[in-house]
Amino acid sequence: MNLSLLNRYAFFVFCVLFTLASLVFLDQAWFWPATALTGLLSLVGIADLLQTRRAVRRNYPILGNIRYLFESIRPEIRQYLIEGDDDRLPFSRAQRSLVYARAKNEGADKPFGTLSDVYLSGFEFISHSMRPAPVADTAGFRVQIGGPQCSQPYSASLFNISAMSFGSLSANAIRSLNQGAKLGNFYHDTGEGSISAYHREPGGDLVWELGSGYFGCRTEDGRFDPERFAAQASLPQVKMIEIKLSQGAKPGHGGILPQHKITAEIAHTRGISMDQDCVSPASHSAFSTPIELLQFIDRLRTLSGGKPVGFKLCLGHPWEFMGVAKAMLKTGILPDFIVIDGKEGGTGAAPLEFTDHLGVPLREGLLFVHNTLVGINLRDKIKLGASGKIISAFDIACVLAIGADWANSARGFMFAIGCIQSQSCHTNKCPTGVATQDPLRQRALVVEDKAQRVCNFHRNTLKALAEMLAAAGLEHPSQIDARHLVQRLSASEIKLFSQQHVFLEPGELLSGRIAGEFYERMWRMAQAEGFEPAAA
Numbered sequence: 161m162n163l164s165l166l167n168r169y170a171f172f173v174f175c176v177l178f179t180l181a182s183l184v185f186l187d188q189a190w191f192w193p194a195t196a197l198t199g200l201l202s203l204v205g206i207a208d209l210l211q212t213r214r215a216v217r218r219n220y221p222i223l224g225n226i227r228y229l230f231e232s233i234r235p236e237i238r239q240y241l242i243e244g245d246d247d248r249l250p251f252s253r254a255q256r257s258l259v260y261a262r263a264k265n266e267g268a269d270k271p272f273g274t275l276s277d278v279y280l281s282g283f284e285f286i287s288h289s290m291r292p293a294p295v296a297d298t299a300g301f302r303v304q305i306g307g308p309q310c311s312q313p314y315s316a317s318l319f320n321i322s323a324m325s326f327g328s329l330s331a332n333a334i335r336s337l338n339q340g341a342k343l344g345n346f347y348h349d350t351g352e353g354s355i356s357a358y359h360r361e362p363g364g365d366l367v368w369e370l371g372s373g374y375f376g377c378r379t380e381d382g383r384f385d386p387e388r389f390a391a392q393a394s395l396p397q398v399k400m401i402e403i404k405l406s407q408g409a410k411p412g413h414g415g416i417l418p419q420h421k422i423t424a425e426i427a428h429t430r431g432i433s434m435d436q437d438c439v440s441p442a443s444h445s446a447f448s449t450p451i452e453l454l455q456f457i458d459r460l461r462t463l464s465g466g467k468p469v470g471f472k473l474c475l476g477h478p479w480e481f482m483g484v485a486k487a488m489l490k491t492g493i494l495p496d497f498i499v500i501d502g503k504e505g506g507t508g509a510a511p512l513e514f515t516d517h518l519g520v521p522l523r524e525g526l527l528f529v530h531n532t533l534v535g536i537n538l539r540d541k542i543k544l545g546a547s548g549k550i551i552s553a554f555d556i557a558c559v560l561a562i563g564a565d566w567a568n569s570a571r572g573f574m575f576a577i578g579c580i581q582s583q584s585c586h587t588n589k590c591p592t593g594v595a596t597q598d599p600l601r602q603r604a605l606v607v608e609d610k611a612q613r614v615c616n617f618h619r620n621t622l623k624a625l626a627e628m629l630a631a632a633g634l635e636h637p638s639q640i641d642a643r644h645l646v647q648r649l650s651a652s653e654i655k656l657f658s659q660q661h662v663f664l665e666p667g668e669l670l671s672g673r674i675a676g677e678f679y680e681r682m683w684r685m686a687q688a689e690g691f692e693p694a695a696a
Contacts, residue, residue, distance in 0.1 A: 172205035172221040174198075215578045215592040218604035255551045259575035262620035263613035283648040286557060289633025296635050298622040303565045305400065307496045307541045309458070311466030314365075314399040317346035318637055319556060319622055321614075322547045322568035323369045323404070323472070325353025327417045327426045327438070328585065330602035332610075333594045336577045338364040339607060340614025349568065352404050352415055352440060355392055356429045362611070366397050369472070370460075371404040371415060373440030375430035384446045386463055388431075393464035400497070401460050403453075403471040405444075408501040408548050411474040411519035415440040421588050421597050449690050450480075450487035458493045470497035472547075475525030478678075479693045482686030485532050485669075490688045494541055499568065500526045502548025522548035523562060527661055530563030531679065535669030553624035560637050561645045561657060576617040577610040 175198040182195040205221035208214075217224040261267065276283055306313025321341055326334050328351065335358050341348040342364035349367045350359055354376025359366055370389075373382065377389035393401060407415075417426070417438040427434045447453045453471070461469045475481060488494055502522025520528075526546050533539040546564035549571070550556060556567045571579070578592040585595035593605035629637060632644050642657035649655055662676045674680040685693040 168220055171223055172202070172208075175201040175205060175222065212606035213609055215594075215604040215606075216580070219591055219593065219601055256575055256581070258552055259572050259617060262624075263576040263617040265616050265620070279648070279651050281648055281650055284554075284558070285646050286554070286628060286632050286644055287646055288631045291633055293630045293633050293635045295630040296626045298619070298626050301622055301625070301637055303543060305470075305497050305543045305565075306468045307494050307543075309461065309494060310468050310496050312464075312468070313496075314347075314468055316399075316566055317344070317618070317622075318566045318625075319618055320346045320367075320545075320566065320568050321348045321573045322570035323349040323351040323402075323407070324570050324574070325351030325415075325417075326356035326358055326429060327353045327421060327597070328595060330590075330593055330596050330605065331356070331358045331425070332602045332605040332607055333574075333577055334358040335362060335607045336605065336610035337573055337614055338362040338366075339611035340573075340576070340618070341365060343611060343615040344618040346618055347399060349402065353417070353426070354429050354431075355395070355398070356425070360395070360397060363397060365399045366395075367400045367402050368393065368398050369402045369404050371440050372442065372444045373415070373430070373432075373438070374446075375432070375440075378431050382441075382445070386459070389460070390463040393460070393467065398464075398467070400468040400470070401464055402497075402499060403444075403457065403460070403469070405471050405473040406476065406501070406519070407472070408474045408503050408519060408522070410514040411476060411501075411503060413514055413518075414442045418586060418588075421586075423597050426597070450483040450688050451491055453484060454487050454491050454493040454495070457495050461496075468496035470495040470499065470542075472499040472501055472545075474501045474503055475520040475528060477691075477693070478528060478682040479685035479687075480691045481529060482532055482682050483688055483691055485536050485538075486686050487688035488538060489536060494538065497543040497545060498529060499545035499547055500529050500564075502526075502546075504549045522546060522559065526559060526564055527562050527663075531662070531664040532669065534666055535664040535674075535679070535683075537667045537670065539666075553621055553628055556621070556625055557628055557637075557640055558645060561640050561642050562661065572617065572621075573614055576613045578605060 178198045179195060179202050182198070201222050204225065208217040208221040208224060211217060214224070301318040302315050303318060304313055305316050321337050334356060338348045338359055339362035342362050347365040347367050348359070350369050352369050352371030352373065352375060355366065355368055370377070374384045376392055377385050379385045392398065419437045422434050422438060424434065430438065432438050447456045457469050457471070461467065500522065502525060503519030504521055526544065530539065530544060533542055543565045544563055545566050545568055546559035547568040547570070550559065550567050550569045551572045559567050574594060577594055579594045580592055582591050584590055588596050588598055590596040590601060593602040596602055625637065629635070629640060632640070634640055642661060642663065645657040646654055647657065647660065662679070664676070664679065668674055669679070669683050674683065687694050
C-alpha cells in the first residue's frame with residue numbers, strides 16, 4: 161500500500177482500529193465516550209466508501225465530509241472557504257457554482273441583483289428587446305458541418321466537449337464525458353491522446369483530434385501512418401477529424417504526459433513507450449507550409465471516407481493564418497471547419513510564461529479568422545468553432561455574436577464531473593478521480609452519476625441560452641450578431657460590439673480596397689508557399 165493511500169485512509173483506519181481495540185475496555189466508564197465517537201466516525205467512513213455521488217468522500221473517508229459541511233453553510237463559508245480565492249484559481253466562484261448547479265439540476269438563480277459592478281470598465285451584457293420572442297426549442301440548436309468537398313457531413317450540437325485526452329484524464333472521467341455526450345446528443349473531442357477503449361465503450365459521438373505526435377496512427381519513429389489512421393477514422397463513432405496545430409494552454413509548445421501517469425493502456429492507445437515522458441513535438445512532420453497543410457487535410461478526408469476534416473489553432477502570427485487562406489484560394493482545397501482556441505483556455509499543465517503571455521485571446525483570434533474568411537468569400541463554406549474559458553450561456557452568445565457557429569468547453573464539463581480545481585492534475589493525485597491514473601482514486605468517480613451531470617450541464621446551459629436569446633427578441637442562435645452585445649469602456653461610455661470591432665465586407669481582401677490598415681498589411685505579408693512573412 162503506497163504512502164498516498166495511507167495518508168488518505170489513515171484517520172478512517174485509526175477510528176476502526178481504536179473502536180475494535182477499545183472493546184476490551186468497556187468495563188471502564190471513562191472509555192465509553194471515545195469508543196462511541198470513533199465507532200460513529202467508523203460508520204461514517206464506511207458510508208463514505210459505499211456511497212457513489214461524492215468522489216471526495218470516497219477518496220477521503222470521514223475527512224472528506226469537512227468540505228461538504230462547509231458547503232452546506234451558505235453563503236459566506238461556501239463562498240470563501242470551499243470555492244477558493246478568485247485570484248489564485250483560473251475560474252471564479254460564480255462560474256464554478258453555476259456549473260455545479262446546472263450539472264445537479266439545481267436552480268442557478270441568485271437574489272439581490274448582479275454579481276458584477278455594472279459601472280466597471282469591461283462589463284458586458286446583451287441588450288434585451290421590448291418585444292421578447294418565444295423561447296426556442298434547443299433541439300434545433302445544431303450546426304451542419306461539412307463543406308462542398310465533404311461527403312459525410314455531421315450535424316453538431318451548438319455546445320460540445322472540448323479536447324481532453326485519455327492519460328490527462330482518467331478512464332472513468334472519459335467514460336463519464338462520453339456517456340454524457342451520448343445522453344445529450346453532442347460530441348466529445350478525444351484530445352490528442354487518440355481514441356481509447358473508454359471513448360468507444362459508451363458510444364457517444366467523437367471528434368478525433370490529431371496532434372503532432374499522431375497518437376493512434378503513428379509509425380515507430382513517430383510519423384503519420386495512413387493505414388492506421390484509415391482504420392480508426394472509419395469507425396462509425398468518429399464523426400469528424402480535427403488537426404491540432406496549437407492549443408490555448410501552451411500555443412507553440414508540444415504536449416506532455418509525465419512518465420508516472422503512463423499506464424500500459426495509455427501506451428497501447430497512443431503507440432508509445434512507458435519508459436519516458438510522452439512529449440509530442442511542437443510542430444507537425446506531415447506538412448511544413450500552408451499548401452502542404454491543405455494537402456494533408458485533403459488526404460485525411462479521403463482516408464476517412466469523406467468525413468469533415470478541419471484544424472484547431474490558437475492564433476499566433478496573423479500573416480500565417482492569412483497564408484493558409486491564400487493557400488485555400490490557390491489550391492481550391494478547403495477545410496470543413498476551423499476551431500479557434502483562446503490563450504485564456506486550456507485544462508492542461510503548461511509553463512507559466514506560456515499560460516500568461518503567449519497566444520491571442522479567443523475573441524480577437526475568432527474575429528480575425530472570421531474576417532479573413534469573409535474577406536476571401538469563403539466564410540459560408542467553412543464552419544467556425546470557438547473554445548477558450550467558455551462556461552455560461554452568455555459566453556456562448558458572445559462568441560456566436562462575433563463569428564462562431566458553435567462553442568466547445570473543457571473545464572466546464574470537468575466541473576460537471578466533479579473537478580474542484582485542486583490544481584494537482586500533473587501529480588497523479590487528483591482528489592476527485594478526474595485527472596489521475598491511480599485506479600483507487602478514479603474508482604471514486606462513479607460513471608453513471610457523473611454522465612448524467614454532464615448531460616444536465618449541457619441541456620441547462622442551452623436552455624439558458626434560449627432564454628437569453630428570447631429576451632433579446634431572437635428565436636435562434638444564428639440570429640445573434642455584434643449589434644446585440646454591449647461593453648462598458650469607461651464609467652461614462654458604452655459601445656455595441658459592432659461599434660468596437662472591425663468587420664470586413666465579403667470579398668474585401670480580394671478587392672484591393674481593404675478598409676483596415678492592419679488587415680491590409682497582414683494580407684501583403686501572407687504567403688501560401690510558406691509560413692514566413694513576405695516584406696510588408
